[in-house]
Amino acid sequence: MEYYLVLAKSKIKIMKNLLTLTTLIITMVCFTETNAQKFDGLDKSPxxxxxxxxxxxxxxxxxxxxxxxxxxxxxxxxxxxxxxxxxxxxxxxxxxxxxxxxxxxxxxxxxxxxxxxxxxxxxxxxxxxxxxxxxxxxxxxxxxxxxxxxxxxxxxxxxxxxxxxxxxxxxxxxxxxxxxxxxxxxxxxxxxx
Structure with a gap:
């Protein structure tokens, strides 16, 4: 039984890490998209x-x-x-x-x-x-x-x-x-x- 308890805790820890990583990736993608710089077109007289x-x-x-x-x-x-x-x-x-x-x-x-x-x-x-x-x-x-x-x-x-x-x-x-x-x-x- 102790083996199954350790295995369950291990799976929960992996799931938490995956959830944290996924949240981090989604946050970075959203933040990058919303803060992307917009540049004017090229100057006609450089x-x-x-x-x-x-x-x-x-x-x-x-x-x-x-x-x-x-x-x-x-x-x-x-x-x-x-x-x-x-x-x-x-x-x-x-x-x-x-x-x-x-x-x-x-x-x-x-x-x-x-x-x-x-x-x-x-x-x-x-x-x-x-x-x-x-x-x-x-x-x-x-x-x-x-x-x-x-x-x-x-x-x-x-x-x-x-x-x-x-x-x-x-x-x-x-x-x-x-x-x-x-x-x-x-x-x-x-x-x-």
């Missing part, structure tokens, strides 16, 4: 970054621009970045440019730091603007009084059309040239350090 130097072999960067890349998608450049008007220089938030050391930005000294980057497109030149107000959505709240520097850069046209707005840096004597391209327009500005 964020990008351009740095100088751009090589991963160079651990110390001089400049970095974080910006969103709008696309023409059949629209004209003059619709999206009209000549003579302050433009956010990309999409979504105004881009931020960080200088990791003091530089000469298009002929004017700029202290190391992070700035909002705006431009004013033009047919013969673009105005490049560094502004101290960060985290601005577009140019809607642009405040000229917060400008740190305004300089003019050259603009040219290229036979190849770029559908997505792009920023890059090319090595130049004593620094780099910041290049912006969209549609057939190519704007450039020297940065020395």
């Amino acid at each position: 964020m990008d970054m351009a740095t100088y130097p751009s090589s991963y072999k160079e651990p110390v960067k001089v400049v970095r621009v974080t910006y969103s890349r709008p696309q023409l998608k059949g629209r004209s450049l003059s619709q999206l970045a009209p000549n003579g008007k302050v433009w956010r220089t990309g999409a979504n938030e105004a881009p931020e440019i960080t200088f990791y050391k003091d530089v000469n930005f298009g002929g004017k000294p700029v202290k190391a730091g992070t700035y909002a980057l705006f431009t004013i497109p033009g047919e013969k030149e673009w105005t490049f603007i560094l502004n101290s107000n960060l985290n601005q959505w577009g140019a809607y709240s642009y405040d000229k009084a917060a400008d740190v520097v305004r300089v003019n850069g050259s603009v040219s046209t290229n036979g190849e059309s770029l559908d997505a707005f792009s920023i890059a840096f090319d090595e130049a004597n004593g620094g780099a040239t910041m290049l912006m391209g969209w549609d057939k327009a190519r704007a450039s500005l020297p940065i020395t350090f």
Whole structure:
């Protein structure tokens, strides 16, 4: 009889463990389902970054621009970045440019730091603007009084059309040239350090 009592207790213990395990599994499944994260779709103007130097072999960067890349998608450049008007220089938030050391930005000294980057497109030149107000959505709240520097850069046209707005840096004597391209327009500005 003692044998049957031990066997019964053993079966009860196994059943309790199975019940506990089953309850735990069901709870985890339900909890995971109810707390699953929902993500928005992909941004139509994805964020990008351009740095100088751009090589991963160079651990110390001089400049970095974080910006969103709008696309023409059949629209004209003059619709999206009209000549003579302050433009956010990309999409979504105004881009931020960080200088990791003091530089000469298009002929004017700029202290190391992070700035909002705006431009004013033009047919013969673009105005490049560094502004101290960060985290601005577009140019809607642009405040000229917060400008740190305004300089003019050259603009040219290229036979190849770029559908997505792009920023890059090319090595130049004593620094780099910041290049912006969209549609057939190519704007450039020297940065020395």
